[in-house]
Amino acid sequence: MAIRISKSKYLNGLQCPKLLWTQFNQRDLIPEPGAGQMHIFNTGHEIGDLAKLLYPDGIEVPMNYEDLAATDHETAVLLNCPSADRVPIFEASVLIDNRYCRVDVLVPVPDETGEEPNRWDLVEVKSSTRVRDVNINDVAFQYDALTRAGIVLRTLSLMHVNTGYVRGEEFDVKQFFHLEDITDRVHNVLEYVPRTVNKMLNVITGPDPDTPIGKRCTSPYTCPLISQCWSVLPDNNVTDLYFSGGRAFGYLDEGLFSIADVPDERLTHQQKIQKKAIIANAPHTNAKQLHNWLGELAYPVYHLDFETMNPALPPFPGVRPYQRIPFQFSLHIQDSPGDEPRHVAFLAREASDPRAALVEALHAIGDEGSILAWAMGFEKGVLNDMAELFPAEAEWLAGLTERMVDLMVPFRSFWYHHPDQKGSCSLKAVLPAITNLSYSELEIADGNHASRAYAEVVYGQADEKTKQAVLDQLLAYCELDTFAMVEILRALQTV
Numbered sequence: 001m002a003i004r005i006s007k008s009k010y011l012n013g014l015q016c017p018k019l020l021w022t023q024f025n026q027r028d029l030i031p032e033p034g035a036g037q038m039h040i041f042n043t044g045h046e047i048g049d050l051a052k053l054l055y056p057d058g059i060e061v062p063m064n065y066e067d068l069a070a071t072d073h074e075t076a077v078l079l080n081c082p083s084a085d086r087v088p089i090f091e092a093s094v095l096i097d098n099r100y101c102r103v104d105v106l107v108p109v110p111d112e113t114g115e116e117p118n119r120w121d122l123v124e125v126k127s128s129t130r131v132r133d134v135n136i137n138d139v140a141f142q143y144d145a146l147t148r149a150g151i152v153l154r155t156l157s158l159m160h161v162n163t164g165y166v167r168g169e170e171f172d173v174k175q176f177f178h179l180e181d182i183t184d185r186v187h188n189v190l191e192y193v194p195r196t197v198n199k200m201l202n203v204i205t206g207p208d209p210d211t212p213i214g215k216r217c218t219s220p221y222t223c224p225l226i227s228q229c230w231s232v233l234p235d236n237n238v239t240d241l242y243f244s245g246g247r248a249f250g251y252l253d254e255g256l257f258s259i260a261d262v263p264d265e266r267l268t269h270q271q272k273i274q275k276k277a278i279i280a281n282a283p284h285t286n287a288k289q290l291h292n293w294l295g296e297l298a299y300p301v302y303h304l305d306f307e308t309m310n311p312a313l314p315p316f317p318g319v320r321p322y323q324r325i326p327f328q329f330s331l332h333i334q335d336s337p338g339d340e341p342r343h344v345a346f347l348a349r350e351a352s353d354p355r356a357a358l359v360e361a362l363h364a365i366g367d368e369g370s371i372l373a374w375a376m377g378f379e380k381g382v383l384n385d386m387a388e389l390f391p392a393e394a395e396w397l398a399g400l401t402e403r404m405v406d407l408m409v410p411f412r413s414f415w416y417h418h419p420d421q422k423g424s425c426s427l428k429a430v431l432p433a434i435t436n437l438s439y440s441e442l443e444i445a446d447g448n449h450a451s452r453a454y455a456e457v458v459y460g461q462a463d464e465k466t467k468q469a470v471l472d473q474l475l476a477y478c479e480l481d482t483f484a485m486v487e488i489l490r491a492l493q494t495v
């Protein structure tokens, strides 16, 4: 059977020859996409369908997976119809010279001079908010395939989400999108496409290229084979180095696999501490700095965490695409060091703007005392957003941000570092390393999942039972985020 390189396989091949080879030769090794990946796909489809509304005369080429040649033929019929009957075509399909692609939109160019009767503008629709290099390569591949099939293209554009759009009472599809001409950028890389496709055909028909791991494993996308390719690395390997950047892959190229093998003179101050803790298999502490920092805390201490969603489609007026919207918080309050905390929770349950009720509930925070958050830039950002939205509360909210203290600081400063953190200072890494708690038992165990699950059950079609179950899971998740901070603070107070 002839090899068909689709545009997604072409992009896979640009990222890594081994990934491309596996796609064609050991497809069963590629795991099914996870929930996060599916969410991205679904958002892409939703936005693709929305873009079609901008071309009300458009016709979609029906997909026949069993017979791509038939789909290709349907496209040819639409492309070659009389000039007066030409309409925008969705999912035009081209199968030629080992290439296969479907084009989001082909728009007929009016033939004003009568000399160029069958030209088209190509529009690629993306759910992203800007043009990326990967989009240029994507469209270059499409251009190469379409021109081989004799289709004459005038302009090439990317239609992406316009983050400057603020939704009014009605959703305005036209304002939601931004059409950006990328013709010149695509033409700049066109000459590489045929050469690259030929190389890819050789890779596909050759032996496993055994490509070394590197930056390519996470750029431009996280590779689905990462858990397999990276499983050969030992525990505490150089990719776990705190803020290693690309240097970890340089170490691997040199044969330096374990953090313990990297000479001290090549490590940063924090990385040296990490290495020392790994070799000693014990936490590193700087008691003096820790005690100074703990001494600055003012009681009552409020442990605060927000959950937010950032839907592509603004769900109510006054909101931009992908704008951060807080829908939940958890607050644990300790009146004095070591106290059992009191807990306050807020979770908006209805599909309406939750922000006014959330700000009102935040008044559970008293007028004095430190407000602890983990990586507090996020919580401060939410409070600043609310101050902008509710001018009458702005002064009070500004006062809250001034009282905020970042519980991540002792870890980011390496005044406390446990080898089980694996070079990460995230709450999810620190909690199980220094307490008996972890997120492993929870149905919802990270912020992205919380955001997706919330939007699905509150703004989607979930039945009441499912909705209640997920809202309970969200309450449990957010509560643990702030209880984790209580327990981590306790652990630091015992050093």
Ligand code: SF4
Pocket (backbone or CB within 6 Å): 015, 016, 017, 018, 019, 211, 212, 213, 214, 216, 217, 218, 223, 224, 225, 226, 227, 229, 230
């Ligand atoms: S994990 Fe890295 S080396 Fe392995 S296939 Fe993916 S990109 Fe290639």
